[in-house]
Amino acid sequence: MKKIEAIIRPDKLEAIVERLSELGYPGLTYTEVHGHGRQKGMKELFRGREYDIKFIPKVKIEIVVNDSKVEDIIDTIVNIASTGQIGDGKIFITKIEDAIRVRTKERGEGAI
Amino acid sequence: MNLLDTMWVLIAGLLVFFMNAGFAFVESGFVRTKNVVNVLAKNFIVFALSTFAFWTIGYSVMFYGGFSAIFYSAVNSLVGPENHKISEMAFFFFQLAFAGTAATIVSGAVAERIKFMAYIVFSLLLVAVIYPIVGYFLWGPGPLSRASFGFIDFAGSTVVHSIGGWEALAGVIVLGPRLGKYSGGKINAIPGHSIPLATLGTFILWLGWFGFNPGSELAFDEAVPLIAMNTNLAAIAAMLSATAVSWVKFKKPDYSLMMNGLLAGLVAITAGCYDVTPVGAFLIGLMAGVLLIFGVGFFDRIGIDDPVGATSVHLLNGVFGTLMVGFFSATDGMKGLFYGGGTAQIVKQLTGIGFTALVVFPASLIIWLIIRMILGVRVSEKEEIEGLDVGEMGTEAYNS
Numbered sequence: 078m079k080k081i082e083a084i085i086r087p088d089k090l091e092a093i094v095e096r097l098s099e100l101g102y103p104g105l106t107y108t109e110v111h112g113h114g115r116q117k118g119m120k121e122l123f124r125g126r127e128y129d130i131k132f133i134p135k136v137k138i139e140i141v142v143n144d145s146k147v148e149d150i151i152d153t154i155v156n157i158a159s160t161g162q163i164g165d166g167k168i169f170i171t172k173i174e175d176a177i178r179v180r181t182k183e184r185g186e187g188a189i
Numbered sequence: 190m191n192l193l194d195t196m197w198v199l200i201a202g203l204l205v206f207f208m209n210a211g212f213a214f215v216e217s218g219f220v221r222t223k224n225v226v227n228v229l230a231k232n233f234i235v236f237a238l239s240t241f242a243f244w245t246i247g248y249s250v251m252f253y254g255g256f257s258a259i260f261y262s263a264v265n266s267l268v269g270p271e272n273h274k275i276s277e278m279a280f281f282f283f284q285l286a287f288a289g290t291a292a293t294i295v296s297g298a299v300a301e302r303i304k305f306m307a308y309i310v311f312s313l314l315l316v317a318v319i320y321p322i323v324g325y326f327l328w329g330p331g332p333l334s335r336a337s338f339g340f341i342d343f344a345g346s347t348v349v350h351s352i353g354g355w356e357a358l359a360g361v362i363v364l365g366p367r368l369g370k371y372s373g374g375k376i377n378a379i380p381g382h383s384i385p386l387a388t389l390g391t392f393i394l395w396l397g398w399f400g401f402n403p404g405s406e407l408a409f410d411e412a413v414p415l416i417a418m419n420t421n422l423a424a425i426a427a428m429l430s431a432t433a434v435s436w437v438k439f440k441k442p443d444y445s446l447m448m449n450g451l452l453a454g455l456v457a458i459t460a461g462c463y464d465v466t467p468v469g470a471f472l473i474g475l476m477a478g479v480l481l482i483f484g485v486g487f488f489d490r491i492g493i494d495d496p497v498g499a500t501s502v503h504l505l506n507g508v509f510g511t512l513m514v515g516f517f518s519a520t521d522g523m524k525g526l527f528y529g530g531g532t533a534q535i536v537k538q539l540t541g542i543g544f545t546a547l548v549v550f551p552a553s554l555i556i557w558l559i560i561r562m563i564l565g566v567r568v569s570e571k572e573e574i575e576g577l578d579v580g581e582m583g584t585e586a587y588n589s
Binding site for chain 1: 376377378379380381435438439441443445446449482485486489498
């Protein structure tokens with residue numbers, strides 16, 4: 078089992094979820110997050126003064142899947158989330174030790 | 190009593206009253222989420238304080254030159270010229286709405302750090318004492334009025350807006366800037382929490398001004414449409430010039446300054462709305478919008494931290510608009526420089542402006558300093574960081 082954590086532009090969320098559901102995936106959680114990468118935020122203007130927006134709003138998607146599905150899902154996310162501009166986001170993959178379905182107490186891959 | 194005139198003055202007074210909502214939204218939109226309830230509460234309580242202060246003392250001082258009409262006693266039943274006599278109660282309400290406006294101007298400039306009680310005490314003293322004394326000289330039976338001296342301030346660029354502006358300036362000086370405004374060796378922007386609220390407030394003020402200026406005719410006669418026309422032309426000219434100048438200066442049209450620009454034009458035309466031509470109004474508005482942009486930058490640079498721009502909108506443009514009547518007045522016998530009247534009217538305008546400045550600024554400074562000594566004017570650093578909503582009011586604006 079792997080967890081895919083993808084930090085993406087908020088406006089890409091809908092298209093990614095739509096494409097993923099066509100592919101079939103077990104489940105998904107998203108969170109509204111704020112952060113910055115190497116571009117270090119951006120500038121805005123208020124009453125004639127520029128100020129730094131240090132943390133830019135992003136969406137983080139978390140999906141836990143069987144190892145076999147990881148590459149497909151990554152491809153899908155990368156294809157849709159990429160604009161070629163700074164700020165497209167990042168994807169992180171981690172190993173998951175175990176999973177538990179709360180309702181049935183099932184464990185392991187069957188639980189996801 | 191002329192019923193039509195009385196009704197018009199009452200309706201205009203209601204429009205001016207509704208400007209309280211305009212100020213509430215503009216100011217709360219321009220502050221941070223953590224101070225919204227405090228700003229709203231100041232704008233909410235100020236009309237109550239104004240009514241009490243004006244009813245008990247203010248009205249009597251302003252229009253009877255003493256204490257003979259305190260508590261609205263021993264007044265006449267009608268005021269105004271023959272054929273246009275209106276109910277004095279309608280006149281009282283209209284004037285009260287103006288006094289309330291002068292008071293509510295202050296709250297935005299001192300926002301995000303002033304103690305609620307300090308603001309309450311100041312507002313009471315303002316409407317009971319300072320506003321009526323200046324009003325007596327310039328608008329009441331006093332010696333500097335239009336009738337006795339020839340000073341033109343038709344609807345209150347000086348009497349309402351510059352008074353509010355001088356008081357705000359004194360308040361900001363006594364209070365000092367918000368934490369973080371000048372930290373890190375630079376001047377920092379502190380963005381407001383709701384541009385939509387500020388927009389709604391600006392529209393309400395724009396609407397209210399069609400009561401403020403045309404209502405000041407105190408009759409529903411042939412001058413009213415011209416005043417409405419002039420009011421709108423100056424407003425839009427100032428909004429457009431503020432948009433253009435901010436666009437060139439900051440590379441983007443700065444929307445909060447576009448809104449301030451509109452208000453700057455409205456303030457500037459308030460003195461001359463009866464006496465200038467529509468072209469004059471448009472030109473005054475154009476200059477007002479430019480003045481606004483440079484005013485906001487100027488006050489920022491000299492350490493006057495005014496979150497909503499009240500000093501640039503109401504003080505600078507109140508003074509400027511009043512002065513411009515000396516150039517643009519087209520009224521017979523009171524013609525401005527551009528209409529062949531020489532400099533006589535300019536001198537009269539400067540007299541009214543100077544008198545107001547010399548009375549209001551020192552008096553406000555003294556009152557603010559006394560309040561600071563007795564009650565304190567500024568909340569604690571901890572409270573300012575956590576927000577005045579929790580610290581002063583015990584409640585927040587947005588709960589889930």
